[in-house]
Every structure is written in structure tokens, then in C-alpha cells.
Amino acid sequence: MPRPSKCSAEFGSCCKDLKDSLTIPQQKFFWADEQGVLYLTIGGVRTEQGVGWMDHAVLFCPFCGTKLQTKEEISLKAGSAPPHLQ
Numbered sequence: 001m002p003r004p005s006k007c008s009a010e011f012g013s014c015c016k017d018l019k020d021s022l023t024i025p026q027q028k029f030f031w032a033d034e035q036g037v038l039y040l041t042i043g044g045v046r047t048e049q050g051v052g053w054m055d056h057a058v059l060f061c062p063f064c065g066t067k068l069q070t071k072e073e074i075s076l077k078a079g080s081a082p083p084h085l086q
């Protein structure tokens with residue numbers, strides 16, 4: 001079994017529930033950006049410009065509690081600005 005690399009593909013290796021959540025088509029509430037930071041979409045906000053999505057970086061797997069990433073890792077990967085604002 002190959003050692004998991006530090007990329008988005010590693011998310012979901014802790015349990016089947018998270019893996020399944022990452023592979024649900026269309027309704028993607030878990031998603032990883034190109035920096036390899038896993039986000040959870042909390043909800044949508046209806047504004048005059050349309051629907052804005054609220055995303056939050058996931059530190060622990062919500063299903064099994066495994067530590068997935070740290071705030072330090074996220075800020076290192078994401079840089080100063082959240083990716084959806086770039």
C-alpha cells in the first residue's frame with residue numbers, strides 16, 4: 001500500500017464516511033482546493049449578487065474525529081488570503 005502523499009487525495013483515508021462524502025457528485029460539501037486544504041461548505045447565503053457559499057477549513061474529521069490538518073498547515077498552504085477570495 002503506497003504511503004499517502006500530502007495532497008487532496010489523502011482526505012478520506014481515515015474512514016469510509018468521509019471518503020464517501022468527498023465523492024458525492026454535484027452536492028460537494030467537502031472539497032479540497034489545489035493547495036490540498038480540505039474545506040467544508042457550511043451553507044449558502046442568498047444575496048443580491050446570488051448565492052454565496054460559506055466554507056470552513058476542516059481540522060478534524062467530523063465522522064471519526066481523526067486530525068486531518070492544523071491551522072498552521074492551512075495557513076502555510078493557503079497563504080495570506082483564503083483561496084475563494086483570490
Ligand SMILES: [Zn+2]
Binds near residue numbers: 015061062065
Ligand atoms: Zn474520518
